[in-house]
Amino acid sequence: MDQKNSRRSFIKRASLTTAALGTAPYILSASNNKTQVLHRAYTVEQYSSNDQINIALIGSGIQGIYDTQAALKIDGVKIVAACDLYTGRLDRAKELWGQDIFVTRDYREILSRKDIDAVLIATPDHWHQTITVAALKAGKHVYCEKPMIQNFNEGQEIIRAQKKSGKICQIGSQGMASLGNEKAKELYEDGAIGDIVMLDMYNDRYSSEGAWQYPIPTDANNDTVDFDRFLGSAPKVPFDNNRFFRWRNYQDYGTGVAGDLFVHAFSTLNYVISSDGPNRAMATGGLRYWKDGRDVPDVSITLYDYPKTENHAPFNAAFRINFIAGSGGGGGFKLIGTEGEMEIGQNSVTVNRSKLGMEPSGYSMISFTEDMQAQIRKEYAAKKIDTRISNLATGTTTWQAPRDYKGAHYDHFFNFFRSIRTNGEVIQDPKFGLRAAGAALLANESYSKKQPVHWNPTEMKLL
DSSP states (O other): OOHHHHHHHHHHHHTSOGGGGGGOTTOOOSSOOEEEEOOOOOOOOOOOGGGOEEEEEEOOSHHHHHHHHHHTTSTTEEEEEEEOSBHHHHHHHHHHHOTTSEEESOHHHHHTOTTOOEEEEOSOGGGHHHHHHHHHHTTOEEEEESSSOSSGGGHHHHHHHHHHHOOOEEEEOTTTTOHHHHHHHHHHHTTTTOSEEEEEEEEEOOSTTTTTOOOOOTTOSTTTBOHHHHHTTSOOOOOOHHHHHTGGGOTTTOOHHIIIIIHHHHHHHHHHHTOOOOSEEEEEEEOOSOOSSOOSOSEEEEEEEEOOOSSSOOEEEEEEEETTOTTOOEEEEEEEESSOEEEEOSSEEEEEEOOOOOSOOHHHHTTSOHHHHHHHHHHHHHHTOSOHHHHHTOEEEEEEOOTTOOOHHHHHHHHHHHHHHHTOOOSSOHHHHHHHHHHHHHHHHHHHHTSOEEEETTTTEEO
């Protein structure tokens, strides 16, 4: 992609006559802030019982249920089994999806069933690699929740297992297939913000639930929870309800804010700008408020360096998370370029292009005589820096999903099941998943070592 030619093309379209504005979807106007509607067309097909894709859920917790509910909205998909280590969640699975579904506390019983085509893996992070590889070897298609890995050395085995199996494996950053991401990629490649200079991502939370203090059921005990199986390869510790139901708070089972939140941002960023990821990270932060026994920070700031590639200029990215944001909470994801900025959400994209100040103002002219100021202004006027085209290429445009948009989560599963039926490509395969998760885990590595860390984004290796 020739970014300079793209920018010239963008500005040229921005200078078209008013009559052409309605047919040029990328136009920004200085006199009018515009809103345009995004569109997604879905194919509608009817499937017989013999054509159904039978799925099973492994890990019937919060995200597992949301994943399954989204999956079941796709035509021709049926859930036939669920697995969890807390019996109350198995009861809940039957409550949600029928008393006839098969339930178990042993995921291997799921993988041995011949009537299951695909599994959704929504377990704690430290089980992702083990179950994903086992499922692929068992001939199942896999949808694995992000982050794909808990440790850097786990990703290559998943990549090899998927390639050898020939099965579809999609990683579950559920916003990846959104209308917002799709439009943002199109706009970036068209030169809407020029060369990228910086990414600013933040997520502020102000609730106990947002800080992962999830409720613990009153009947949770050694009988209703298979705690030993939950531990798996993690260090052996006595039964602890907090570790089981609030596992994100512990390094033994989760990946902290990086694996929970950074990985979504890296998925979107790498997709939009067609990048393999950063090559350096430096993190800081700490445990400021939620001192409930957790061993991961609740405030985190990480700076990343992205190297120059054929698809983007070198730039920096700032990721910041605050789980005790007295402001009340909120979030943002903004690409900032040499000629504009783009704020990306799952349902919308807003591009703002401002006029770059290239002529001196009174601030810098004050030390010169009136005659010298006049000469300087004349010299700048002769350069014709302030053109009509540059003025027309400024303004704000928002592309918004329609009210009846089915949502990013639906789109991600639509892509997954379509790929199963057509043996096509998924939007987030294991290589993509490793690049997103690997970049996120750099934050944990740097925070732990208290120093910058380096990563080879092409070979997906820690240096």
